[in-house]
Amino acid sequence: MIQAAFWLLAVVFAARLYLVARHNASTAFLGATGVGVVGLFCTGQIVPESTLDALIGGTNWLHLVRNLLVTAAVWLVREGVFSALSSRDEIKHRVTHRPLFLFALLLAITIPFTLQSFVPTTDAFIPETVQQPAVYVYATVYMAILGGLGLSVLRVSIGPRDSRTVRASATVVGIGMGLMVLGCVDEIVYMSLRFLGLQGSLTDLTYMLFTPLFYSGILLTSLGLGIPPMVRLWRRLALVDRFWILVLHCRFPAVRSTAQASEARSSVAADVLGPRPAERLYTLVITIGDLRAAGRQAAYSPPAERALVLAQRRLTNTFEPLGLELRKRAEI
Amino acid sequence: MGNQLLEPTELSLRTIQSLQLPSSPTLPHLISAVERAYGKPLEFDEVPDEVLADGVTGRWVDMPDRGIIQYRRGHAFWCRHVILHEFGHILLGHKGEPADGLQSAGFFSGVGKRRGISWMCRPAAIPLEEAEQAAENLAYALAQRLVTGQDACVSDAERIFGL
Numbered sequence: 001m002i003q004a005a006f007w008l009l010a011v012v013f014a015a016r017l018y019l020v021a022r023h024n025a026s027t028a029f030l031g032a033t034g035v036g037v038v039g040l041f042c043t044g045q046i047v048p049e050s051t052l053d054a055l056i057g058g059t060n061w062l063h064l065v066r067n068l069l070v071t072a073a074v075w076l077v078r079e080g081v082f083s084a085l086s087s088r089d090e091i092k093h094r095v096t097h098r099p100l101f102l103f104a105l106l107l108a109i110t111i112p113f114t115l116q117s118f119v120p121t122t123d124a125f126i127p128e129t130v131q132q133p134a135v136y137v138y139a140t141v142y143m144a145i146l147g148g149l150g151l152s153v154l155r156v157s158i159g160p161r162d163s164r165t166v167r168a169s170a171t172v173v174g175i176g177m178g179l180m181v182l183g184c185v186d187e188i189v190y191m192s193l194r195f196l197g198l199q200g201s202l203t204d205l206t207y208m209l210f211t212p213l214f215y216s217g218i219l220l221t222s223l224g225l226g227i228p229p230m231v232r233l234w235r236r237l238a239l240v241d242r243f244w245i246l247v248l249h250c251r252f253p254a255v256r257s258t259a260q261a262s263e264a265r266s267s268v269a270a271d272v273l274g275p276r277p278a279e280r281l282y283t284l285v286i287t288i289g290d291l292r293a294a295g296r297q298a299a300y301s302p303p304a305e306r307a308l309v310l311a312q313r314r315l316t317n318t319f320e321p322l323g324l325e326l327r328k329r330a331e332i
Numbered sequence: 333m334g335n336q337l338l339e340p341t342e343l344s345l346r347t348i349q350s351l352q353l354p355s356s357p358t359l360p361h362l363i364s365a366v367e368r369a370y371g372k373p374l375e376f377d378e379v380p381d382e383v384l385a386d387g388v389t390g391r392w393v394d395m396p397d398r399g400i401i402q403y404r405r406g407h408a409f410w411c412r413h414v415i416l417h418e419f420g421h422i423l424l425g426h427k428g429e430p431a432d433g434l435q436s437a438g439f440f441s442g443v444g445k446r447r448g449i450s451w452m453c454r455p456a457a458i459p460l461e462e463a464e465q466a467a468e469n470l471a472y473a474l475a476q477r478l479v480t481g482q483d484a485c486v487s488d489a490e491r492i493f494g495l
Binding site for chain 1: 412
């Protein structure tokens, strides 16, 4: 699951990098995915933890680095979500949205970490060292901070939005954050039980639940952040519009007045593959209507008629019946 | 004939800007804006084929107290474009003189001006004169706002999310 989250986030990061470079999208989300990718890289699932940790002393400093990166990533996700879904004044006046606040959070995680009795690199750092008060405080503060950040994103994300894509993306991010919060609470309970020296089924259960809760939350958050770039790509490809352009050309050959078959083929190809397919489909539908009005195609075959109706529906699925619309006036 | 896309002219873009339409306008928004610019209410009338001359898809009749837009029966989508074309004539101030000019060019059987009433038509299969071209260009530009350009309107939230 951690590997899946890593690769998904890496793809989302690449897509977001393109969107920021070309379309001035949010740099907070770009930063979040970028930092998140590095954070997940440090989990030891891609390159063994011992190899990476050896580069920085071999005493589990990688654990701290990873947790600081994840904290920064979640804070950046929160920034992106708040800047999109809250009023600017609301963000401007809150201390928690200033970079200095993030720095304070990172410091609060780092200080207890440095006070521990360091041990050599281990894949089970928390289970093996959580009895140390410094490690317990370090990990509990980290989980509490992450849970708090996640909870604030969850509260803002869920709710009605004008844009379906924003609603879908924010909802999936919110659910992901909700799962992450549950993972944090679960981990705090587990660490507290271990710190108090309590062993038993509850300790085992909380230990077992952490990874599915926390990393499925990260996975869903990554997926949510990937929804807008995917929708953008889908719109850009406009495969449905291109399909209907091809169908209409096949059903209404009269729209191509060129005599040469090869020219006709190339003009169809240019239309199907050309830029601004929605406008091309619109123009084609109007041209077909004009042909009928000009008496050059008096009646359509039933399949052609059906194709024309469906192509128009593709362009007008949000319209009301024309007669009804023509009787209405709207405030401007 | 390839599927030629009409690029909106500077005049079309300026005209649409002057309408002060909302970011995602509907046809009722547009009708209200055209009526405001026109200064008279508009009536719409779907007419059978025999009412209009051959090859004419719709016409705008400018009456002293109102405007009437007649459009040939057809698919709603295509009728909508015919109406947009007539809006183009209204918004570009084509009543009167351009109609007389076109009449002398002999393109339409029923274009003219008489007793304060003038009308213009949208032809389906004849070369477009300057006024017709301008109205058609504006019709496509309006359609772009109403239909095909809806996806291009991106709110701040959508932009931040990366749409």
